[in-house]
Amino acid sequence: MKKLLLTVTAVAIGMTGVGLYASPETDQAAFVNYFTKKFPDTPKEDFVNGVYSIDAASREQWIEIEEFPPYELAIDAGEEEWNTAFANGKGYVDCFGEPGVRGNYPYWDESRKEVITLELAINECREANGEKPLKYKRGKIADISAYMAYASRGEPINVEIPNDEALAAYERGKEFYYRKRGQLNFSCFDCHGGGAGNLVRADKLSPAYGHTSHFPVYRSKWGGMGTLHRRFGGCNGQVRAKSFKAQGPEYRELEYFLTYMSNGLDYNGPGARK
Amino acid sequence: MNLSLIKVCATAIVLSFASFNAAAGDFSAAWDAADAKRKEAGKMGAEWRDTGKMLKQAKKAAEEGDEAKAMKLVAKALEQSEDAIAQYQREGNLWAARVPQ
Numbered sequence: 001m002k003k004l005l006l007t008v009t010a011v012a013i014g015m016t017g018v019g020l021y022a023s024p025e026t027d028q029a030a031f032v033n034y035f036t037k038k039f040p041d042t043p044k045e046d047f048v049n050g051v052y053s054i055d056a057a058s059r060e061q062w063i064e065i066e067e068f069p070p071y072e073l074a075i076d077a078g079e080e081e082w083n084t085a086f087a088n089g090k091g092y093v094d095c096f097g098e099p100g101v102r103g104n105y106p107y108w109d110e111s112r113k114e115v116i117t118l119e120l121a122i123n124e125c126r127e128a129n130g131e132k133p134l135k136y137k138r139g140k141i142a143d144i145s146a147y148m149a150y151a152s153r154g155e156p157i158n159v160e161i162p163n164d165e166a167l168a169a170y171e172r173g174k175e176f177y178y179r180k181r182g183q184l185n186f187s188c189f190d191c192h193g194g195g196a197g198n199l200v201r202a203d204k205l206s207p208a209y210g211h212t213s214h215f216p217v218y219r220s221k222w223g224g225m226g227t228l229h230r231r232f233g234g235c236n237g238q239v240r241a242k243s244f245k246a247q248g249p250e251y252r253e254l255e256y257f258l259t260y261m262s263n264g265l266d267y268n269g270p271g272a273r274k
Numbered sequence: 275m276n277l278s279l280i281k282v283c284a285t286a287i288v289l290s291f292a293s294f295n296a297a298a299g300d301f302s303a304a305w306d307a308a309d310a311k312r313k314e315a316g317k318m319g320a321e322w323r324d325t326g327k328m329l330k331q332a333k334k335a336a337e338e339g340d341e342a343k344a345m346k347l348v349a350k351a352l353e354q355s356e357d358a359i360a361q362y363q364r365e366g367n368l369w370a371a372r373v374p375q
Contacts, residue, residue, distance in 0.1 A: 027373065034374035178369040180361065183322045183354070189372050242321040250319065 024161050024170055024260060031261045035209040038196065047210030048268045054197055055204045062272065071146055071218040071270040074225045078147025081140060086129040092144070095125035102152030102267050106159060106256045108166035115169055115252040119145055119227055123247075136246035137230035142216040146225060149216065149269030157213060157267060159260040173257025176250060182241030188254075191235075203274060212259045214271030221274060228255060301336050304348045305329065311355035320362035325354045 022030070036044060042053045052059040082099055085091045092099075105118040122144055123133040134141040161170050180187045191200075192208040199205075215228040222230075229251045233243035244250040309329055315321045332347035 022373070022375075030374040174373070175369060178372040179365050180369070181320065183324070183357075185361065187369065187372060193372070193374070237323055240323040242316070242323050242326070244319070 024167070027174065028261055028263060032209060032264075034193065035196070035207050039207060045265060047207060048213040048262075048265050050210065050214065050271070050273065051204050051206035053210070054207060058204065058274070065272050069218070070220075070272055071216075071225060074143045074146040074216070074218065074270060075150045077140075078143035078145070078150075081144050082147055086126070086131050088129050090129050092122070092125055095121070095128070096148075098151070099148045100151035100155065102149050102269065103155030103158065106252065106259055108160070108162055108169065108256070110162065110165075113165055114249065115256045117247065117252050117255055118148065119229070120247050120252070122148075136227060137233070138222070138224060138226050142225035142227050142230075145216045145227060146270040149214075149267065152267050153269070155267045157259060157262045157265050159256065159263055161260065169253045170257050170260060172250075173253035173255070176254045177257055182236065182239035184239040186239040188235065208258065208261065210262050210265050212255060213262055213265055213267050214269045216269060217271040217273045219273050225270070301332075301341065301344055301348070304345065304352075305332060305336075308332075308348045308352040308355065311352055311359075315355045315358040315362070318359065318362045320358045322354050322358050325351050325358070328354070 032044070035047065036042075039054050046053040049059075049062075052062045079099075082092050102118060105121065106115050108114075109116045119136055119141055122141060123136070127133055134144075161167050177188045180190070189208065191205050192211065195205050196207040197204060212228060215231070216225050217231070218225050219231075227246065229246035232251050232254060233246060236243040312321060312325050312329065315325070328347045328351040332344045332351065335341075335347060336344035
């Protein structure tokens with residue numbers, strides 16, 4: 001009887017799709033394995049460099065760009081902003097303690113029952129001190145985030161999923177990642193998993209492993225800095241799906257899932273990308 | 275101008291006005307239906323990028339008197355939302371098959 005039950009359970013799991021019910025640890029191991037097998041010449045720790053970890057030609061250009069990185073001005077502006085007191089005399093230091101805390105985000109907030117990202121925390125710090133919140137995609141928030149990311153370089157990515165509610169948020173982020181959407185009918189993984197390394201017009205698609213390590217980024221296409229959620233929105237728009245609100249629950253949970261997939265790598269933001 | 279000619283002209287004016295109103299009513303109903311479908315897709319998180327724009331363009335075309343263009347855009351927007359909902363439903367558990375094992 002026990003054997004029969006086990007068989008029935010196994011068949012049921014098989015029918016509903018293994019990917020639905022795998023643990024985050026199993027998901028991550030398979031995710032890492034997928035990319036390390038797909039790009040066997042790329043050292044694991046190099047995936048934080050995005051497309052430059054798999055494309056030797058553009059890597060050379062990028063190394064040259066990194067000699068005078070275009071995000072440097074943003075780091076300086078962010079540092080100045082960090083050191084400028086709010087009208088009430090307090091500052092970011094009173095909320096965060098120190099700038100090098102990128103490694104603490106995103107995290108599951110047990111009391112609020114939601115994922116908290118660095119950019120959300122920056123704005124909540126401002127609002128708690130009587131300042132207006134900043135726009136989430138570019139500008140000053142990207143500067144402060146760049147300064148904090150820079151101060152956090154080398155911190156390990158170590159997203160935790162502490163309970164079932166956090167697991168549910170992770171699962172929603174995961175579903176978002178693998179679901180096809182938009183008029184062009186693409187999932188995130190279609191481009192950055194199966195399609196990673198393929199050309200879209202003249203550009204190579206970057207692998208998803210390590211994707212969230214280097215934000216915010218200076219993108220040549222933007223001619224400026226942008227946050228991770230700006231990029232999420234851009235990706236959705238490119239497949240002709242309506243993008244979601246930056247720092248809304250959808251993108252925060254997507255960030256939670258995607259950052260978890262890069263656990264074990266190091267933060268190396270801010271970055272420079274094409 | 276004799277009386278019967280005046281009657282014919284008046285009837286024509288009344289009929290064209292009525293037909294204009296009926297067309298405006300048709301457009302308004304079609305637009306509302308397409309917008310409701312767009313919102314239905316939106317609630318699922320499945321709305322496509324250009325559907326809302328098409329409905330705005332349709333309204334503008336109707337205001338400018340280009341009924342054919344307006345109705346064409348409404349039909350296209352409705353079709354997009356129906357396709358977006360079908361895509362969402364089709365994905366069901368299908369997305370899980372893409373998760374690396």
